[in-house]
Each structure stands twice: as C-alpha cells, then as structure tokens.
Amino acid sequence: MxxxxxxxxxxxxxxxxxxxxxxxxxxxxxAKEECSFMPLTSLELLKQHGNKVKRLREGNLKELNTVKPTNSSGHQALSTAGIMKLARAQLFVLNSQKADVLSSVASCIGAQSALGSEFSEDSGLAILLQAAAENVVNQQYVYSRKLLNKCNHFSSKSGYPAQRIVHYFAEALREKIDQECGMVASLEDLEGETRRPIDEKLALxxxxxxxxxxxxxxxxxxxxxxxxxxxxxxxxxxxxxxxxxxxxxxxxxxxxxxxxxxxxxxxxxxxxxxxxxxxxxxxxxxxxxxxxxxxxxxxxxxxxxxxxxxxxxxxxxxxxxxxxxxxxxxxxxxxxxxxxxxxxxxxxxxxxxxxxxxxxxxxxxxxxxxxNPIFLERFHEALIFFSGMFESIKDCMDNHIFYRKLTEEVYCRNMIRNIITAEGKERVxxxxxxxxxxxxxxxxxxxxxxxxxxxxxxxxxxxxxxxxxxxxxxxxxxxxxxxxxxxxxxxxxxxxxxxxxxx
Structure with a gap:
C-alpha cells in the first residue's frame, strides 16, 4: 500500500x-446507467451498426475497415475490447457472404496502414485473428496458418494494445495447431526467441x-x-x-x-x-x-x-x-x-x-x-478480457514500462497460452x-x-x-x-x- x-x-x-x-x-x-457491462453478441453489435452492416451485406467490403468511431478530439472512441467485439460482428458478415477473409481483409490492412489509420489496422487484425480461431475449430489448419502469418506480419508485442493482444493470441493459436497436427513445438518462436519454462511465482x-x-x-x-x-x-x-x-x-x-x-x-x-x-x-x-x-x-x-x-x-x-x-x-x-x-x-x-x-x-x-469447455467461447471470452487488461495496463503503468512489459510478456502471455492450448487438468x-x-x-x-x-x-x-x-x-x-x-x-x-x- x-x-x-x-x-x-x-x-x-x-x-x-x-x-x-x-x-x-x-x-x-x-456509472451503472452509462456503462452497462452486459456482453454484446454478434447480432446485437450488428444492430448497433445497422447502416454500416446493411452496406456490408450489399457487398461493399471496402467499408470493412473504414468504420472508425472517434470522439470530439479526434482520438479513437472504441476501446480495444470494443474493437474485438466489432470485428467479430464484421467477421459474421463476411462469413454470411461466404467471402474469403484473407483476401478481403488483409489487403485493406496494408492499404489503410500506409495511411496511418490505427483503428483500421487493429480492426483488420482482430478479424483475421478470430477467423483463424474459427478455422482451427473446423480443422482448416492450412488456411488458419495463412491468417496467422498475416497477423504476425502486422502485430507486435511493442505496438498498440490491440496489436499486442493479436501477437500473443496468434502465438498461442499457432502452438495449438502444432499440437493438433502432432508437430513437435519449435525451440524458437517467430521472433527467434528461445522458449524457456516460465516460473510464474518467480515472475510475480x-x-x-x-x-x-x-x-x-x-x-x-x-x-x-x-x-x-x-x-x-x-x-x-x-x-x-x-x-x-x-x-x-x-x-x-x-x-x-x-x-x-x-x-x-x-x-x-x-x-x-x-x-x-x-x-x-x-x-x-x-x-x-x-x-x-x-x-x-x-x-x-x-x-x-x-x-x-x-x-x-x-x-x-x-x-x-x-x-x-x-x-x-x-x-x-x-x-x-x-x-x-x-x-x-x-x-x-x-x-x-x-x-x-x-x-x-x-x-x-x-x-x-x-x-468454458467449448474452445471458441473460451477464446472469445479470453480475448475480450485480455484486451481490456492490456489497455488498462498500458494506461495505468505508462510510467513503469519495464514492469508493464514484464506483466504482459511473462504473466499474461503464460495465461493466454494456457487458456488457448491446454485441455483437461493441464488448463489451470x-x-x-x-x-x-x-x-x-x-x-x-x-x-x-x-x-x-x-x-x-x-x-x-x-x-x-x-x-x-x-x-x-x-x-x-x-x-x-x-x-x-x-x-x-x-x-x-x-x-x-x-x-x-x-x-
């Protein structure tokens, strides 16, 4: 204290x-009136963004990453968790149109990121990540890896909160694919860092x-x-x-x-x-x-x-x-x-x-x-929870960057990995x-x-x-x-x- x-x-x-x-x-x-905690389903989110969704259903996929709510000062109005929820609704639209997520979204990320649009890039990353999780459930591992490779290209553990969230969740999904395909985990992750057992007590x-x-x-x-x-x-x-x-x-x-x-x-x-x-x-x-x-x-x-x-x-x-x-x-x-x-x-x-x-x-x-024993439900719940956590850590520990990184890269990373990759008693x-x-x-x-x-x-x-x-x-x-x-x-x-x- x-x-x-x-x-x-x-x-x-x-x-x-x-x-x-x-x-x-x-x-x-x-606060209770203004900030309800009731979770929004995909359909409820679609209702909230009715006009945008209508145009998306009509096939205007270019608008997928241009939904960019801002406040009066011009800053991003949606929280990181809000971006993830909206992305889930947008993915629902793409799936209903039987659109190819990779080609529809990935090209938008590259084009929009060149313009410096933080929300557009984060929204696209969130769509790719959640599409990858759905494809893992459907055992479409080759396509899921392609989605995760694109996530890895645009995400970073040192970027905005949404980019950091995508980085760690994509890492966990890749490991889950390796497990389900019977592949031995690589000694190095995509950043070339040697994996070592994490001692959580020591980390704490x-x-x-x-x-x-x-x-x-x-x-x-x-x-x-x-x-x-x-x-x-x-x-x-x-x-x-x-x-x-x-x-x-x-x-x-x-x-x-x-x-x-x-x-x-x-x-x-x-x-x-x-x-x-x-x-x-x-x-x-x-x-x-x-x-x-x-x-x-x-x-x-x-x-x-x-x-x-x-x-x-x-x-x-x-x-x-x-x-x-x-x-x-x-x-x-x-x-x-x-x-x-x-x-x-x-x-x-x-x-x-x-x-x-x-x-x-x-x-x-x-x-x-x-x-939750159902993987996709557990995945979405964890994604929203850690999205809020990463954003709060960033804002609340802004003067303690070293400890913010230690919290995310050791403690949160291990929790995400365990929730996504482990089953049975191993999922502690x-x-x-x-x-x-x-x-x-x-x-x-x-x-x-x-x-x-x-x-x-x-x-x-x-x-x-x-x-x-x-x-x-x-x-x-x-x-x-x-x-x-x-x-x-x-x-x-x-x-x-x-x-x-x-x-």
Missing part, C-alpha cells in the same frame, strides 16, 4: 458500525516492485482492497479478539489499514489481533511477518502472526489454531480460481472454511468466464463470474451480505481523484462490487456470512 494511500485512509472519517440503509454514492448509480516476485510503484497510477488495487478490507473491519469492529485468515498474503500491506484502525479504537479496545497467512512460500511469509510485527509495535497494537505452509487442496481445519473467544474473518484474494481445474479440491476448501465459522468471508476474484488458468461463486458458496451455508458502504466511499474517493477516472467502470451486481475498464469487467469483490452466524 502506498504511503499516499495510507495517509488518506488515516485522515478519512471511519464509520465502524454500519448505519441502516446507507446512502448509495450518486456517481456509482450514474519480480513484478512486486513495479506493482507497488505503479499503485498510485492504478487505482484498481486501492479500490478493491479498501472495499474488501474495510468490509472485514466493519464486521469485526466491536470484537476484542480478532483472527484474520488470509489466503494468499502477497506483501501484507493491505492489513496495515485494519491495524491502524484497531490501534486508534478507544470505544472497543482490542485485546489481540491475530493474522494467519496461508501460502506455499514460507520465506516470503516470514519476511511479511517481520515487517508487520514491527509495524504493530510502532503503533502499540497487541499482535500475533501465524503461518500455514500448505497447498490449498491440502488444508485441514486443525491447521488454524482457533480459540473459542476469537472472531474469525477470512480473506480470499484471487485464490479460488487456482482450484477450478479440480472441482473436488475447490469444494473441499470451501468445506474447511465453513468449519471455521467465520463472521465474514470476503472474496476477490477475476470477473471472467474462461472456464480458469476463471468464473460471481454467479458461479454464489451457487458454490450456497452449497456450504454461506449467504451473500452487503459490503461496507463506509469503506466503499473511501475507495471511491481514490477512484474519482484518478486522472484515468473516466476509463474506469464500476457497478453493483446484487451485493457484489464489479470493477472494470471501459465496459470490460475485471474484478469482483463480495462478502459472505456463514449461515450459522446469521441465525
């Missing part, structure tokens, strides 16, 4: 106990300095953390002994928010704050213990820290050292998706958590549906939307509860102060907070109470 964030958190008024029917932030309601450690440095430019983490942690704080506000269980500790800086509030609390002085971290890196958690303990000493907070070194699938209730007089709260920060490939392990974990009888369980997950990168989690949690006695409005107001203040405020989208799905970028949802934050506690 940045020093700026901590200072502002400390200086804002805190409402520890929730008031009845708290007022909803006006700008949130406005390398990314930490950049992520922390870019935090003030990227309010996503602040908004989600303030809402999540603040909701836990509000739920345990009057407890004397609090046990926070954190699945996935990262650097632990988010807990300093609660620690400061507990230290300044006089009406209900806390007797002990216990944090239990669950993870596989003992060294990283021990380093976190040291500085959080030092922080607790500096603010005179009674504090203790436990470490549980274990995979999520191997957790048992007796590992948490629960005491009868403590109030338990659980925080799951983008960890549940790691077990989606193993439903039995996922359900076993939720069963263990339910036995802990937490006062509240706060869950933060990626809001996407890349767990899977995500689900909040509706899935609602169904799962209900099976184990968890009921959804409202997030802390006071904490949400705090978080919203940071969002409104951001220079990128107009690009962020935020709305409520029932009681769940959804954060996104230019209509593309990214993160869900939800709070749950165990049924036993609410009776």
């Amino acid at each position: 940045s020093r700026f964030a901590l200072q502002n958190w400390k200086h804002m008024d805190y409402i520890g106990v929730e008031v009845e029917n708290p007022p909803l932030i006006s700008y949130l309601a406005q 450690v390398s990314l930490q300095p950049g992520m922390m440095a870019s935090q003030q430019e990227n309010p996503f983490s602040l908004v989600s953390q303030f809402t999540a942690i603040g909701s836990i704080r509000a739920t345990v506000a009057t407890a004397r002994r609090v046990h926070l269980i954190n699945f996935g500790l990262d650097n632990g800086s988010h807990w300093t928010l609660i620690m400061q509030d507990f230290a300044a609390q006089y009406n209900y002085p806390i007797e002990l704050l216990k944090i239990t971290a669950v993870g596989t890196s003992k060294q990283m958690m021990e380093e976190t213990v040291k500085w959080l303990s030092a922080f607790a000493d500096s603010i005179s907070l009674p504090f203790t820290f436990n470490i549980v070194v274990s995979d999520l699938k191997d957790l048992k209730e007796d590992m948490f050292k629960l005491e009868a007089d403590e109030v338990v709260a659980v925080y799951l920060d983008r960890r549940l998706w790691t077990l989606l490939a193993w439903p039995n392990y996922l359900e076993a974990l939720i069963a263990v958590i339910s036995k802990l009888k937490p006062r509240v369980m706060v869950v933060k997950e990626m809001e996407a549906s890349t767990n 990168h899977r995500h689900e939307r909040v509706a899935f989690w609602r169904t799962l949690f209900a099976k184990f006695g968890f009921v959804e509860t409202a997030l802390s409005q006071s904490s949400f107001r705090r978080a919203s203040m940071f969002l409104k102060r951001s220079a990128l405020y107009s690009s962020f989208t935020i709305y409520m799905d029932g009681k769940c907070l959804i954060l996104g970028w230019k209509r593309t949802p990214f993160i869900s934050v939800s709070a749950w109470k165990f049924q036993y506690d609410s009776e």
Whole structure:
C-alpha cells in the first residue's frame, strides 16, 4: 500500500458500525446507467451498426475497415475490447457472404496502414485473428496458418494494445495447431526467441516492485482492497479478539489499514489481533511477518502472526489454531480460481472454511468466464478480457514500462497460452463470474451480505481523484462490487456470512 494511500485512509472519517440503509454514492448509480457491462453478441453489435452492416451485406467490403468511431478530439472512441467485439460482428458478415477473409481483409490492412489509420489496422487484425480461431475449430489448419502469418506480419508485442493482444493470441493459436497436427513445438518462436519454462511465482516476485510503484497510477488495487478490507473491519469492529485468515498474503500491506484502525479504537479496545497467512512460500511469509510485527509495535497494537505452509487442496481445519473467544474473518484474494481445474479440491476448501465459522468471508476474484469447455467461447471470452487488461495496463503503468512489459510478456502471455492450448487438468488458468461463486458458496451455508458502504466511499474517493477516472467502470451486481475498464469487467469483490452466524 502506498504511503499516499495510507495517509488518506488515516485522515478519512471511519464509520465502524454500519448505519441502516446507507446512502448509495450518486456517481456509482450514474456509472451503472452509462456503462452497462452486459456482453454484446454478434447480432446485437450488428444492430448497433445497422447502416454500416446493411452496406456490408450489399457487398461493399471496402467499408470493412473504414468504420472508425472517434470522439470530439479526434482520438479513437472504441476501446480495444470494443474493437474485438466489432470485428467479430464484421467477421459474421463476411462469413454470411461466404467471402474469403484473407483476401478481403488483409489487403485493406496494408492499404489503410500506409495511411496511418490505427483503428483500421487493429480492426483488420482482430478479424483475421478470430477467423483463424474459427478455422482451427473446423480443422482448416492450412488456411488458419495463412491468417496467422498475416497477423504476425502486422502485430507486435511493442505496438498498440490491440496489436499486442493479436501477437500473443496468434502465438498461442499457432502452438495449438502444432499440437493438433502432432508437430513437435519449435525451440524458437517467430521472433527467434528461445522458449524457456516460465516460473510464474518467480515472475510475480519480480513484478512486486513495479506493482507497488505503479499503485498510485492504478487505482484498481486501492479500490478493491479498501472495499474488501474495510468490509472485514466493519464486521469485526466491536470484537476484542480478532483472527484474520488470509489466503494468499502477497506483501501484507493491505492489513496495515485494519491495524491502524484497531490501534486508534478507544470505544472497543482490542485485546489481540491475530493474522494467519496461508501460502506455499514460507520465506516470503516470514519476511511479511517481520515487517508487520514491527509495524504493530510502532503503533502499540497487541499482535500475533501465524503461518500455514500448505497447498490449498491440502488444508485441514486443525491447521488454524482457533480459540473459542476469537472472531474469525477470512480473506480470499484471487485464490479460488487456482482450484477450478479440480472441482473436488475447490469444494473441499470451501468445506474447511465453513468449519471455521467465520463472521465474514470476503472474496476477490477475476470477473471472467474462461472456464468454458467449448474452445471458441473460451477464446472469445479470453480475448475480450485480455484486451481490456492490456489497455488498462498500458494506461495505468505508462510510467513503469519495464514492469508493464514484464506483466504482459511473462504473466499474461503464460495465461493466454494456457487458456488457448491446454485441455483437461493441464488448463489451470480458469476463471468464473460471481454467479458461479454464489451457487458454490450456497452449497456450504454461506449467504451473500452487503459490503461496507463506509469503506466503499473511501475507495471511491481514490477512484474519482484518478486522472484515468473516466476509463474506469464500476457497478453493483446484487451485493457484489464489479470493477472494470471501459465496459470490460475485471474484478469482483463480495462478502459472505456463514449461515450459522446469521441465525
């Protein structure tokens, strides 16, 4: 957590106990009206662009890459995800006309790119990429390779967000073709780079300095953390002994928010704050213990820290050292998706958590549906999700180019590759939307509860102060907070109470 964030958190008024029917932030309601997250189907997109589509159906293919919405300042109005959706609709038109995509689109890209038309080139690339994916499904591998070769010629991992997206998705599709044709993967990709196994944990450690440095430019983490942690704080506000269980500790800086509030609390002085971290890196958690303990000493907070070194699938209730007089709260920060490939392990974990009888369980997950067993549906879902992600990374990490490249070229690249090329248990990168989690949690006695409005107001203040405020989208799905970028949802934050506690 940045020093700026901590200072502002400390200086804002805190409402520890929730008031009845708290007022909803006006700008949130406005954002919900103006920026609907409902996914657009190809037919809906065709309706939106009725006049253009009519001319396309009449055979005027020259207009395919001249659809170029702009705003008053002359800049591109469509987001990268919007370009991908529109391209899917345009591909639908071409397919309905039984047109040759390669000859119809590729020539337009070359002609338009000479004129410096960024949108035209990106739109054409998006059409070629999605046509290649359709041809892979139909086992038209020769034609798909031709489409991907054209994608490779015009895309780049150092270009605009759409060009970078096409670069990585085309790379993954080529590997999928190699697998399905029984070909041994080449030791070098098209750029001549030797392929090496990617150590994601090592990559994430390398990314930490950049992520922390870019935090003030990227309010996503602040908004989600303030809402999540603040909701836990509000739920345990009057407890004397609090046990926070954190699945996935990262650097632990988010807990300093609660620690400061507990230290300044006089009406209900806390007797002990216990944090239990669950993870596989003992060294990283021990380093976190040291500085959080030092922080607790500096603010005179009674504090203790436990470490549980274990995979999520191997957790048992007796590992948490629960005491009868403590109030338990659980925080799951983008960890549940790691077990989606193993439903039995996922359900076993939720069963263990339910036995802990937490006062509240706060869950933060990626809001996407890349767990679809149908390849083409999974491909399109991932394409939209990462299109939004790449654009937000570019804008939010503009002052940290090295870490932006590291995020895309290592972490995102590996996720895209796994989603596109792997099947069965090997496809470990899977995500689900909040509706899935609602169904799962209900099976184990968890009921959804409202997030802390006071904490949400705090978080919203940071969002409104951001220079990128107009690009962020935020709305409520029932009681769940959804954060996104230019209509593309990214993160869900939800709070749950165990049924036993609410009776």
